[in-house]
Amino acid sequence: xxxxxxxxxxxxxxxxxxxxxxxxxxxxxxxxxxxxxxxxxxxxxxxxxxxxxxxxxxxxxxxxxxxxxxxxxxxxxxxxxxxxxxxxxxxxxxxxxxxxxxxxxxxxxxxxxxxxxxxxxxxxxx
Amino acid sequence: xxxxxxxxxxxxxxxxxxxxxxxxxxxxxxxxxxxxxxxxxxxxxxxxxxxxxxxxxxxxxxxxxxxxxxxxxxxxxxxxxxxxxxxxxxxxxxxxxxxxxxxxxxxxxxxxxxxxxxxxxxxxxx
Amino acid sequence: xxxxxxxxxxxxxxxxxxxxxxxxxxxxxxxxxxxxxxxxxxxxxxxxxxxxxxxxxxxxxxxxxxxxxxxxxxxxxxxxxxxxxxxxxxxxxxxxxxxxxxxxxxxxxxxxxxxxxxxxxxxxxx
Amino acid sequence: xxxxxxxxxxxxxxxxxxxxxxxxxxxxxxxxxxxxxxxxxxxxxxxxxxxxxxxxxxxxxxxxxxxxxxxxxxxxxxxxxxxxxxxxxxxxxxxxxxxxxxxxxxxxxxxxxxxxxxxxxxxxxx
Numbered sequence: 001x002x003x004x005x006x007x008x009x010x011x012x013x014x015x016x017x018x019x020x021x022x023x024x025x026x027x028x029x030x031x032x033x034x035x036x037x038x039x040x041x042x043x044x045x046x047x048x049x050x051x052x053x054x055x056x057x058x059x060x061x062x063x064x065x066x067x068x069x070x071x072x073x074x075x076x077x078x079x080x081x082x083x084x085x086x087x088x089x090x091x092x093x094x095x096x097x098x099x100x101x102x103x104x105x106x107x108x109x110x111x112x113x114x115x116x117x118x119x120x121x122x123x124x125x126x
Numbered sequence: 127x128x129x130x131x132x133x134x135x136x137x138x139x140x141x142x143x144x145x146x147x148x149x150x151x152x153x154x155x156x157x158x159x160x161x162x163x164x165x166x167x168x169x170x171x172x173x174x175x176x177x178x179x180x181x182x183x184x185x186x187x188x189x190x191x192x193x194x195x196x197x198x199x200x201x202x203x204x205x206x207x208x209x210x211x212x213x214x215x216x217x218x219x220x221x222x223x224x225x226x227x228x229x230x231x232x233x234x235x236x237x238x239x240x241x242x243x244x245x246x247x248x249x250x251x252x
Numbered sequence: 253x254x255x256x257x258x259x260x261x262x263x264x265x266x267x268x269x270x271x272x273x274x275x276x277x278x279x280x281x282x283x284x285x286x287x288x289x290x291x292x293x294x295x296x297x298x299x300x301x302x303x304x305x306x307x308x309x310x311x312x313x314x315x316x317x318x319x320x321x322x323x324x325x326x327x328x329x330x331x332x333x334x335x336x337x338x339x340x341x342x343x344x345x346x347x348x349x350x351x352x353x354x355x356x357x358x359x360x361x362x363x364x365x366x367x368x369x370x371x372x373x374x375x376x377x378x
Numbered sequence: 379x380x381x382x383x384x385x386x387x388x389x390x391x392x393x394x395x396x397x398x399x400x401x402x403x404x405x406x407x408x409x410x411x412x413x414x415x416x417x418x419x420x421x422x423x424x425x426x427x428x429x430x431x432x433x434x435x436x437x438x439x440x441x442x443x444x445x446x447x448x449x450x451x452x453x454x455x456x457x458x459x460x461x462x463x464x465x466x467x468x469x470x471x472x473x474x475x476x477x478x479x480x481x482x483x484x485x486x487x488x489x490x491x492x493x494x495x496x497x498x499x500x501x502x503x504x
Contacts, residue, residue, distance in 0.1 A: 006390045006472055007501070012132045014162040014197065014230035036392040038430055038470040052164055052197045071392065071430045071470035092164040092197035092228070094132060102470070102501050104392035123133070123228050123250065124501065138258045140288040140323065140356035178290055178323045218290040218323035218354070220258060249354050249376065251258045264384045266414040266449065266482035304416055304449045344416040344449035344480070346384055375385070375480050375502065 005041040007100035008124035015105070016051075016091040018077055033076040035095065035122070038102040039066040045097045049074075051085060052092040059083060066101060073106075095122065131167040133226035134250040141231070142177075142217040144203055159202040161221065161248070164228040165192040171223045175200075177211060178218040185209060192227060199232075221248065257293040259352035260376040267357070268303075268343040270329055285328040287347065287374070290354040291318040297349045301326075303337060304344040311335060318353060325358075347374065383419040385478035386502040393483070394429075394469040396455055411454040413473065413500070416480040417444040423475045427452075429463060430470040437461060444479060451484075473500065 018033050039045040045068075048061035062079045066072045076085050076093075085091060095103050103122040144159050165171040171194075174187035188205045192198045202211050202219075211217060221229050229248040270285050291297040297320075300313035314331045318324045328337050328345075337343060347355050355374040396411050417423040423446075426439035440457045444450045454463050454471075463469060473481050481500040 006388055010132055012164060012166070012228040014164040014228045015160075015199070015232045016162075016197075017199075034393075036394075036468075036470065038390060038392040038472075040390070040430065040472060052166065052195060054197055054199070058195055069430060069436055070432055071394075071468060072432055073393070073395075073468045090162075090197060090199045092162065094164075094166060102390040102392045104501075106393045123230075136258055138290060138292070138354040140290040140354045141286075141325070141358045142288075142323075143325075178292065178321060180322055180324055184321055216288075216323060216325045218288065220290075220292060249259070249356075262384055264416060264418070264480040266416040266480045267412075267451070267484045268414075268449075269451075304418065304447060306448055306450055310447055342414075342449060342451045344414065346416075346418060375482075 005100050007038070007040070007102040009097050009100055011095040011101075011103040011122040011124055012093070013095070013103070013105045013122045014092045016076065016085075016093055017089070018085060018087050032107065034073050034106045035076070035093070036071065036073045036104045036106055037064070037066045037095070037097075038071045039097075039099065040069060040102075041099045042068050043099050044068050045099045045101050047095060047097045047101065049079070050094045050096075052094070054090050061096075066097075131226050133164070133166070133228040135223050135226055136251040137221040137227075137229035137248040138219070138251065139221070139229070139231045139248050140218045142202065142211075142219055143215070144211060144213050158233065160199050160232045161202070161219070162197065162199045162230045162232055163190070163192045163221070164197045165223075165225065166195060166228075167225045168194050169225050170194050171225045171227050173221060173223045173227065175205070176220045176222075178220070180216050185211075187222075192223075257352050259290070259292070259354040261349050261352055263347040263353075263355040263374040263376055265345045265347070265355070265357045265374045268328065268337075268345055269341070270337060270339050284359065286325050286358045287328070287345070288323065288325045288356045288358060289316070289318045289347070289349075290323045291349075291351065292321060292354075293351045294320050295351050296320050297351045297353050299347060299349045299353065301331070302346045302348075304346070306342050311337075313348075318349075383478050385416070385418070385480040387475050387478055389473040389479075389481040389500040389502055390471070391473070391481070391483045391500045392470045394454065394463075394471055395467070396463060396465050410485065412451050412484045413454070413471070414449065414451045414482045414484060415442070415444045415473070415475075416449045417475075417477065418447060418480075419477045420446050421477050422446050423477045423479050425473060425475045425479065427457070428472045428474075429457075430472070432468050437463075439474075444475075
């Protein structure tokens with residue numbers, strides 16, 4: 001790369017929803033909410049994810065480290081500390097980092113070997 | 127969160143279309159046009175949605191409140207005041223708020239437990 | 253609306269592809285490349301679309317008018333002047349307007365009553 | 379076109395994944411990761427793509443030329459120099475150009491005559 005970083009230190013994803021396992025034949029219907037993070041800088045990115053709900057206070061931060069010059073695809077389904085994200089529940093997320101990163105929201109469909117159903121760049125607060 | 131707000135006070139979604147119920151076996155083919163709103167601020171967001179059409183004057187505002195530090199997933203199908211949004215009709219929308227919010231456009235497919243067909247961040251007017 | 257316009261006077265869509273009718277059972281496999289335009293201003297928008305190819309000079313402008321305070325969903329399949337857009341061919345587009353508009357790129361799948369396969373906000377040149 | 383360029387000289391795509399051929403019946407399940415590039419300028423664009431991984435150093439640059447006033451849809455599957463992109467592996471990409479271009483990320487599904495599964499504008503670093 002000609003330069004050593006790209007991105008923003010704060011991102012938001014207004015759409016989030018993890019179906020419960022009781023919907024449809026499992027695991028065919030399992031989908032994975034993912035936020036793909038890219039850290040092009042020379043320093044590790046200490047990322048904090050805050051989850052917002054429709055009917056209660058936000059939960060977080062969920063702490064994730066993206067090493068220098070690495071990408072990390074974080075599944076919301078796997079976040080457990082401070083608490084798992086409830087299923088069948090609307091949520092939204094804010095992603096903050098101490099160095100600039102790029103964030104992209106993707107929902108995977110496990111039926112087709114990781115094909116994505118949707119993907120959109122997150123909103124970068126500049 | 128390290129800071130207390132993210133977003134813009136004005137957003138636009140140029141694409142909108144709610145199929146009529148007569149298309150395909152119902153409810154399998156029912157899709158839901160949704161705008162996901164996120165308010166990270168300390169104040170309630172008073173949101174006004176204006177709907178634009180191809181052949182008549184805009185309709186609105188549709189008023190929605192997103193409480194402080196909450197997300198709200200608004201289905202265009204459910205908007206009724208001042209009037210329901212017609213089916214089988216191209217429309218577009220502008221979303222304005224008195225505090226900064228984040229808006230994301232998603233179309234849900236009810237056949238697969240709320241899987242999304244499309245999702246894109248709305249256009250933020252800065 | 254509290255204000256009377258939103259958007260940009262220049263947009264770009266780098267992805268474009270109209271399948272030929274010979275692929276798959278027709279019309280079930282027919283898809284429609286669409287650019288959804290929104291004009292929130294008090295003046296009509298005179299829009300010029302230029303189409304770029306991989307192996308020949310750009311073609312255009314294709315002229316489209318979006319009346320004041322209206323939306324218009326333009327199908328690339330239907331553009332005919334100065335010439336139809338070839339099928340099975342990679343293309344890209346630039347959309348310019350004399351007043352600010354919002355542009356969103358959507359591919360429709362006619363099998364499911366206008367369900368969209370993809371949708372993404374176009375790139376706004378500011 | 380009224381003006382002669384649009385875009386940015388640096389773009390990022392945080393999401394990338396090429397399924398291996400062993401998943402599902404081939405070629406029906408083959409998907410193609412694509413980045414669509416548009417160069418509206420009067421000069422050829424010399425583009426460098428750098429690929430980032432989760433567990434090793436970035437690889438690149440992959441060099442691509444987009445001629446003046448042309449579009450080029452680049453398949454990550456086809457990149458071979460300095461090395462092919464591994465399958466079943468999370469990656470991300472940064473796209474840099476010596477003239478402004480527009481970049482859009484699309485995943486194609488070959489089962490339906492080049493229908494796209496996802497598409498999103500890349501992140502433009504301004």
